[in-house]
Amino acid sequence: MNDPGLDEPIQQHSKDVEQERKNEIDFQEDEQAFLDPSRWWFASTAFPLLAGTFGPMASAFSVCALSQNWRVIVPHGPGGNEAEGFVVKDPGWLLAINSISLVIALIANVALLLNMARRLSFSIAQPITIVGWFIASILLIALVVTATYSLELPGEDRALTQAFYYAILAAGLYFIIATLMCITVYGAHKGHYPQEFKLTMSQRTLMLQTISFMVYMLGGAAVYHRVEGWKFLDAVYFTNYTLLTVGIGSLAPKTHTGRALLFPFAIGGIVILGLVVGSIRSLVLERGKKKLGSRMVEKKRVQMLRKMHKKEGQHQKLTPIESAEQAEQLGMTERQRRKFEFELMRQIQDQATSRQKWNALFISGSAWLVLWFVGAFVFWKAEHQQEWSYFGALYFAYTSLLTIGYGDFTNFSNSGKPAFVFWSLLAVPALTIVISNMGDTVVKGIRDLTDYLGEFTILPGEHPTRQKAKRLLTSVRSKFDKDEGAANMMDHPPGMIGETEKQDRGGSHREAMATDCIAGAVEKEELEDATEAAKRGDELAKSAHEYHYQLIREFRNVLKHLGETPPRQYTYEEWAWFLKLMGEDEDDQSLHRKAPINVRSKKGQEPDMQQAASDGSKQQRRQWSWLGNRSPLMGEEDEPAWVLERLSITLEKELRKQHEKKKNSSKGQKEGDGMKPSSSSGSSQTLEQQGKEG
Secondary structure: EEEEOHHHHHHHHHHHHHHHHHHHHHHHHHHHOOOOHHHHHHHHHHHHHHHHHHHHHHHHHHHHHHHOOOOOOOOOOOOOOOOOOEEEEHHHHHHHHHHHHHHHHHHHHHHHHHHHHHOOOHHHHHHHHHHHHHHHHHHHHHHHHHHHHHOOOOOOOOOOOOHHHHHHHHHHHHHHHHHHHHHHHHHHOOOOOOOOOOOOHHHHHHHHHHHHHHHHHHHHHHHHHHHHHOOOOHHHHHHHHOOOOOOOOOOOOOOOOHHHHHHHHHHHHHHHHHHHHHHHHHHHHHHHHHHHHHHHHHHHHHHHHHHHOOOOOOOHHOOOOHHHHHHHHHOHHHHHHHHHHHHHHHHHHHHHHHHHHHHHHHHHHHHHHHHHHHHHHHHHHHOHHHOOOOHHHHHHHHHHHOOOOOOOOOOOOOOOOHHHHHHHHHHHHHHHHHHHHHHHOHHHHHHHHHHHHHHHHOOOOOOOOOHHHHHHHHHHHHHHHHOOHHHHHOOOOOHHHHHHOOOOOOOHHHHHHHHHHHHHHHHHHHHHHHHHHHHHOOHHHHHHHHHHHHHHHHHHHHHHOOOOOOOOOOOOHHHHHHHHHHHOOOOHHHEOOOOOOOOOOOOOOOOOOOOOOOOOOOOOOOOOOOOOOOOOOOOOOOOHHHHHHHHHHHHHHHHHHHHHHHHHHHHHHHHHHHHHHHHHHHHHHHHHHHHHHO
């Protein structure tokens, strides 16, 4: 049975249900973002990016291992050293296996690159990548062992060339990154994340940037090998410390051609290196900091709640106030209690952010120290013929790490030069990350202290000293004042008050500007409709249009806050206003709950999100707390983005209701108009019949 009047409403209802389901999924993802263990973020994002970075580097080292014979005979007499030894030709099978290893590794790199670019599926690319790198590593390890123990030169002093040590580095890198990718595949197989790389544009291009830098360095080495007559691997050593701006000076161009080529070569390489370091910094300092920061906030939240439950009288402030007696006993209203929760959550965020910054500085600083001391140890052992002391090696490593490069210490051994190339490629990005982390902690503290002392001594500040002292006294006094008049705090919308402040802290994008223009047109239309409804005396329509006007206005205000640095944080009054626009009242305790301490239950079970009981209404709302897992202050999403998304959902629902109302009213009007002719026709027929009978 087909009822033509029900098809469209049923379709519309199904769309509404689907949209509600999508919004519910988004909410659950936001709630559980901070619950995901950080180790799986490393497996899903950090490990593939490490493989994409070190894979091309390992292949470049394989090229270096193939470019030169592996053995030399050290000449006798004064001044004889392994760097000037007589080359011993490698057997053909060694070159063949070395070439096969390089080809297989290149295929593995291409498969990973295509997978990151979403040109090849995860299930096809990862086996090729992992198996290829393992095979390349095993082949190189077999060649290294064979060259060390089987191809000896009896009766003569022999040494191994730089190519041999590059093969060791390549074999080790292949094995490590293949193992990391095995962990990535295992996590995807267990369902901890989807079988695809959800990477940003800068992260996806990191591998291409690394390939570009390594090709640029090796290409420059080939040019200087030809122009200056150097050995190819010596030229690689030269291009490495040139592009990394270390400037050791053991090798320098002697010809006019070589010196002229240095001008474009150096600047081009430094630009490419800056792109690589920028992408690594984006990975470590932005995405990694955001993910690990959410986990740190969750841990700090749990610690704070446990402390409050142990203190007498404090845990009662976490329970919603349901009666006047409870409010009188506690000495605060429900809104004041919610504000207490909000301010406590802000305190948790500040403490977690500060701790995260110092932890990041400690980790990056420790990595830098390890590179310094371990690198010095390697150089001390490698340059034993120069009789370096460990302190001298520390001095050399330190001046190289800071890209000072005096040149009084330099590598001459065949093992020291490849070690320096690999070590410096790790050290320079590590130093960049340390400096960035110092900018958020140590440097910021020194800058603030300097500005503070300067403004109180000889340097003029933005505000007089008396005004600063008065502001400080006012802020201290306000902490001890009671929060009165909280029930009337929504007399003026905070979003509109915020318009008087400076809001140019972040750059606006072209899409945001276009959205703002569209929203402005709709806002004007809603205001005109509200005015017309007021003239007609339709108070209900007037209230609806004014509500839509407020929603669109706040939508435009929040849109300006996107992309600000640092991200915008709203006050409690602003949050209360936004929630009121979304249909939630901070005075209504029915939507509030006591903050749960442990969100997860037993191991292997789903997290206990403590869903609110269904009341059978069309739109179910869930209870939440500012200190709970459902708080909008939890998770990785910035506050303007969260508010903007929820305002848009609310506005979409309201406009859909308005559209349905207009549609139903016009439909009813058409049906009424259709019934009028039939009624007049029937009455005329009745009159005619009565006339005949008369």
